[in-house]
Amino acid sequence: MNIVDLTALSPYLTLAVTSVVVMLVIAFYRDHNCTVFLTLAGFAIAAGSMVFASCVLPREVTPLLIIDRYAFFYLGLILLAGSGVSALSYSYLEKHQGHREEFYLLVLLATLGCAVLAAATHFASFFLGIELLSVSLYGLVAYLRHSTRSVEAGVKYLILAAVSSAFILFGMALLYAETGCMGFNEMAARASGTEVHSLPFLAGIGLIIIGVGFKLAVVPFHLWTPDVYEGAPAPVTALIATMSKGAVFALVLRYFLKVNIHHYTPIGVIITIVAVTSMFTGNLLALLQTNVKRILAYSSISHLGYVLVTVLASGPMASAAAAFYLTAYFITTLGAFGVVTVLSDGQRDADSMEDYRGLIWKQPWVAGVFSAMLFSLAGIPLTAGFVGKFYVVAAGVGSELWLVVVVLTINSIIGLYYYLRIVVAMFSDAGDDVRRKTVISRSGSIVLATLTLLLVLIGVYPSSLIELIKATAQRLI
Amino acid sequence: MILAWLIIIPLVGGLAAWVLDRKDGGAARWISLAALALDAIVVIFFWSRPSVQLDLTRGAWLAELNRPWIPQLGIDLHLAIDGLSLVFVALTLFLGIISVICSWTEIRCRVGFFHLNLLWILAGILGVFLALDLFLFYFFWELMLVPMYFLINIWGHEHRVYASLKFFIFTQAGGLLMLLSILALYFVHGTGTGIYTFDYSLLISTKMSAHASFWIMLGFLMAFIVKLPVVPFHPWLPDAHTEAPTAGSVILAGLLLKTGAYGLLRFVQPLFPDAASSIAPIMMILATVGIIYGAVLAFGQSDLKRLIAYTSVSHMGFVLLGVFANSTTSLSGAIMQIVAHGVSTGALFILVGMIQERIHTREMDRMGGFWSDAPRLSALGLVFALASLGLPGFGNFVAEFMILLGSYRAQIPITIVAAGGLVLAAIYSLWIVQRVFHGERAQYLRIMDTTMRETIMLAAMIVVIFWFGVFPRPLLTISEPVLKGMTMTTFHEHPLQSTGGGE
Numbered sequence: 001m002n003i004v005d006l007t008a009l010s011p012y013l014t015l016a017v018t019s020v021v022v023m024l025v026i027a028f029y030r031d032h033n034c035t036v037f038l039t040l041a042g043f044a045i046a047a048g049s050m051v052f053a054s055c056v057l058p059r060e061v062t063p064l065l066i067i068d069r070y071a072f073f074y075l076g077l078i079l080l081a082g083s084g085v086s087a088l089s090y091s092y093l094e095k096h097q098g099h100r101e102e103f104y105l106l107v108l109l110a111t112l113g114c115a116v117l118a119a120a121t122h123f124a125s126f127f128l129g130i131e132l133l134s135v136s137l138y139g140l141v142a143y144l145r146h147s148t149r150s151v152e153a154g155v156k157y158l159i160l161a162a163v164s165s166a167f168i169l170f171g172m173a174l175l176y177a178e179t180g181c182m183g184f185n186e187m188a189a190r191a192s193g194t195e196v197h198s199l200p201f202l203a204g205i206g207l208i209i210i211g212v213g214f215k216l217a218v219v220p221f222h223l224w225t226p227d228v229y230e231g232a233p234a235p236v237t238a239l240i241a242t243m244s245k246g247a248v249f250a251l252v253l254r255y256f257l258k259v260n261i262h263h264y265t266p267i268g269v270i271i272t273i274v275a276v277t278s279m280f281t282g283n284l285l286a287l288l289q290t291n292v293k294r295i296l297a298y299s300s301i302s303h304l305g306y307v308l309v310t311v312l313a314s315g316p317m318a319s320a321a322a323a324f325y326l327t328a329y330f331i332t333t334l335g336a337f338g339v340v341t342v343l344s345d346g347q348r349d350a351d352s353m354e355d356y357r358g359l360i361w362k363q364p365w366v367a368g369v370f371s372a373m374l375f376s377l378a379g380i381p382l383t384a385g386f387v388g389k390f391y392v393v394a395a396g397v398g399s400e401l402w403l404v405v406v407v408l409t410i411n412s413i414i415g416l417y418y419y420l421r422i423v424v425a426m427f428s429d430a431g432d433d434v435r436r437k438t439v440i441s442r443s444g445s446i447v448l449a450t451l452t453l454l455l456v457l458i459g460v461y462p463s464s465l466i467e468l469i470k471a472t473a474q475r476l477i
Numbered sequence: 478m479i480l481a482w483l484i485i486i487p488l489v490g491g492l493a494a495w496v497l498d499r500k501d502g503g504a505a506r507w508i509s510l511a512a513l514a515l516d517a518i519v520v521i522f523f524w525s526r527p528s529v530q531l532d533l534t535r536g537a538w539l540a541e542l543n544r545p546w547i548p549q550l551g552i553d554l555h556l557a558i559d560g561l562s563l564v565f566v567a568l569t570l571f572l573g574i575i576s577v578i579c580s581w582t583e584i585r586c587r588v589g590f591f592h593l594n595l596l597w598i599l600a601g602i603l604g605v606f607l608a609l610d611l612f613l614f615y616f617f618w619e620l621m622l623v624p625m626y627f628l629i630n631i632w633g634h635e636h637r638v639y640a641s642l643k644f645f646i647f648t649q650a651g652g653l654l655m656l657l658s659i660l661a662l663y664f665v666h667g668t669g670t671g672i673y674t675f676d677y678s679l680l681i682s683t684k685m686s687a688h689a690s691f692w693i694m695l696g697f698l699m700a701f702i703v704k705l706p707v708v709p710f711h712p713w714l715p716d717a718h719t720e721a722p723t724a725g726s727v728i729l730a731g732l733l734l735k736t737g738a739y740g741l742l743r744f745v746q747p748l749f750p751d752a753a754s755s756i757a758p759i760m761m762i763l764a765t766v767g768i769i770y771g772a773v774l775a776f777g778q779s780d781l782k783r784l785i786a787y788t789s790v791s792h793m794g795f796v797l798l799g800v801f802a803n804s805t806t807s808l809s810g811a812i813m814q815i816v817a818h819g820v821s822t823g824a825l826f827i828l829v830g831m832i833q834e835r836i837h838t839r840e841m842d843r844m845g846g847f848w849s850d851a852p853r854l855s856a857l858g859l860v861f862a863l864a865s866l867g868l869p870g871f872g873n874f875v876a877e878f879m880i881l882l883g884s885y886r887a888q889i890p891i892t893i894v895a896a897g898g899l900v901l902a903a904i905y906s907l908w909i910v911q912r913v914f915h916g917e918r919a920q921y922l923r924i925m926d927t928t929m930r931e932t933i934m935l936a937a938m939i940v941v942i943f944w945f946g947v948f949p950r951p952l953l954t955i956s957e958p959v960l961k962g963m964t965m966t967t968f969h970e971h972p973l974q975s976t977g978g979g980e
Contacts, residue, residue: 375623380619380620380622380623381616381617381619381620382620386616386619390612390656391550393656393657393660394550394660394663397657397660397661397663397664398660398664405657406657409653409654409656409657412649412653413646413649413650413653416645416646416649417642417646420626420642420645424630424638424641424642427627427630427631428638461546462547463545463546463547463548463549466547466549466550467549470549
């Protein structure tokens with residue numbers, strides 16, 4: 001490994017070093033402010049080092065990681081989400097008792113895991129990334145130890161994530177037995193040969209799809225989502241919904257583009273079924289919910305269904321659409337859970353519909369942000385979600401995937417209903433205000449303001465983001 | 478650039494009204510009024526230019542703005558105005574000003590936010606009438622829904638939550654089908670020519686198979702006939718109109734429905750001439766069903782506002798009939814109907830709003846005998862009821878006459894049935910007058926007569942509708958060259974043959 005390799009790896013090294021530093025500092029000097037500052041500084045340095053590292057792209061560092069523009073694009077998103085989650089957690093944890101500092105250590109490790117996934121080009125790095133992410137999440141989901149719901153969610157997540165890791169591992173073993181290689185590139189080369197239709201090969205891919213399906217929370221592997229979303233602390237929910245899904249999806253997309261999924265009809269059919277059922281299940285079940293976190297959980301299931309359309313679509317538009325949609329989804333989901341976070345207090349998260357009734361007249365600012373986020377999830381103009389949905393539908397229509405596109409359209413209409421229900425609650429009359437006004441922390445306000453600004457900016461002027469995405473996509477194909 | 482300003486002024490005005498609003502709401506009202514007046518002045522100034530006058534007679538584009546927006550996807554910020562758009566823009570600004578004035582005393586809470594929504598709806602509608610890029614068109618099409626949703630949801634009447642949701646979901650569903658069609662057209666054009674663009678002027682020459690053309694047309698058609706609305710897709714309308722605040726009803730009836738008509742004229746007919754003429758007989762039948770159905774249901778209502786909402790269904794049936802009868806006469810009639818219905822129904826909604834403000838009910842059972850207490854109000858009511866039934870001398874008469882004249886040449890039986898709608902219109906209009914203004918006096922205290930503000934506002938509307946009734950030529954000459962060009966591209970053959978069916 002030479003200096004160029006190290007330069008390319010610098011964002012990763014920064015994240016790793018920051019987590020070690022944070023751990024050591026906690027051991028000697030336990031202070032919430034100091035830890036947050038170190039964490040955010042780590043994210044900032046990692047983001048800054050991307051500028052230097054981008055000079056040496058693309059570069060394969062060891063057989064495990066390929067650092068290219070594609071990886072960097074998702075790395076940027078992951079760092080954005082990581083720093084957003086950390087900043088939101090600050091005021092959230094201030095309201096809670098107990099040790100707060102280790103939280104950031106886990107967030108940093110989860111971020112590192114996601115970052116590895118975005119650049120993985122080998123089964124070993126794939127599995128390392130997944131495990132780094134999952135193990136950190138076990139701790140994060142159950143972080144509020146005094147809350148039974150949090151612990152319950154943590155156990156649930158632990159068991160299911162462990163099972164899904166086992167599936168992935170077994171799938172890898174089968175593929176290795178069949179092809180004799182573990183790198184994605186060699187795998188793709190072998191896969192274009194004749195032995196691809198052998199049963200173990202397909203079974204291996206099937207098992208990996210199941211494992212990845214758990215991480216992405218697509219139907220029928222979604223059962224953990226609502227419970228974990230509801231039980232986990234709000235900023236952790238934001239992390240699961242954005243970073244962990246986004247990184248796994250980035251990997252899936254890269255993997256499928258390499259292997260060129262369209263040549264295997266059975267897998268195409270499986271993904272179509274998964275996408276269609278995810279959209280319907282997510283949206284229809286969201287209609288029945290009264291808990292805002294559960295609504296957002298089901299909504300995220302359906303949104304993953306929308307993004308899967310881009311996996312099915314071919315051509316350069318598909319991966320660009322996926323990247324754009326995920327960017328919009330990251331910003332929107334982070335913003336939505338950010339609102340839940342800033343409104344939560346020490347006793348419970350602000351997840352019942354009652355918490356939002358008449359919010360616009362009590363806290364117009366926060367309610368405005370939440371409305372913007374919900375409109376973006378629903379795909380209404382002036383928001384990033386609108387352009388994102390447009391892009392995904394365009395990619396689908398371009399590949400003549402009429403079934404999924406029509407299903408997507410129907411689901412957008414169903415989705416509107418429950419997004420609007422929250423908006424309606426916020427705009428309805430508060431009546432006599434029994435609930436005291438939650439004080440919104442400054443850090444929370446800054447994060448929400450930034451996200452809203454990004455949301456509108458991308459919604460109104462998406463062309464610079466598309467330009468960036470196109471540059472990353474071209475390298476890949 | 479003038480076209481961009483037309484949209485920017487209400488957007489900025491709305492924000493200013495919201496930010497600068499104080500407790501009494503006076504600032505918000507005056508700012509909104511000023512913004513719309515400024516917009517109207519810009520339009521009048523533009524209109525009076527000699528070069529514009531010349532272009533109007535030729536049916537050419539009067540002004541154009543074309544800037545790249547998302548060049549990677551072939552999306553431009555392409556706005557343009559011709560005679561057809563000009564009529565719609567003028568109507569939008571007129572009714573926009575009226576709707577600010579008519580909410581002057583009705584809206585008392587959250588005045589600033591109300592005017593933000595009002596002006597943003599108008600900006601969205603103006604955008605729809607000016608956009609020549611299909612993505613931009615869809616953008617504005619969706620943009621106007623959200624503030625309208627808030628308008629109904631926050632300032633509406635008893636069942637506002639249900640009504641606003643229904644409105645949003647119906648129109649959004651139509652819009653998404655249109656999105657699919659827009660994208661399909663984009664790819665058909667792109668694969669055929671290698672140029673991927675959403676530009677109307679390029680897409681209009683797209684070559685496609687009859688099969689593809691039919692399906693793509695259907696997506697556009699769905700969006701527009703939900704908005705118009707055409708009968709099986711109308712259930713959102715009575716609820717939305719009834720529950721909306723007065724200004725919301727005026728904008729819904731006067732402008733939002735018209736975006737559907739505009740879409741049919743601007744997109745369905747020119748982009749898919751053959752597919753449109755193949756579906757014309759069905760559309761004309763649906764139009765006639767709408768005319769009769771709306772009128773019959775109107776007669777059955779006890780809620781005055783709901784009654785007027787149903788008359789809109791009936792009147793919009795005439796617009797649809799005119800559009801698909803496909804002759805210059807019927808198309809001009811449809812334009813006339815759009816303007817006349819916008820003004821007369823808008824005025825009727827304002828009258829209901831005034832009555833509701835005074836006696837706090839819309840139930841006709843609890844009205845009656847207003848004439849003795851409020852002669853001005855009642856006389857104004859009578860005038861608009863007569864206009865609505867299509868009495869000669871009002872714009873509505875000219876419009877319906879031209880539509881029937883035009884469609885008679887295409888489909889005789891349908892036209893005969895549709896003409897029956899006029900009789901029903903007379904029945905329900907006189908029924909309103911009889912029950913509300915005449916008859917036994919209800920047990921209310923004296924009802925207050927119109928104030929100066931209300932009188933002037935309604936008088937202005939009477940002048941407009943009366944002017945078009947006796948002197949329709951100026952309005953028709955503005956849009957006629959465009960419509961002529963349209964029928965020329967639409968009809969390769971004689972109009973009698975192209976609409977088929979009736980022969």
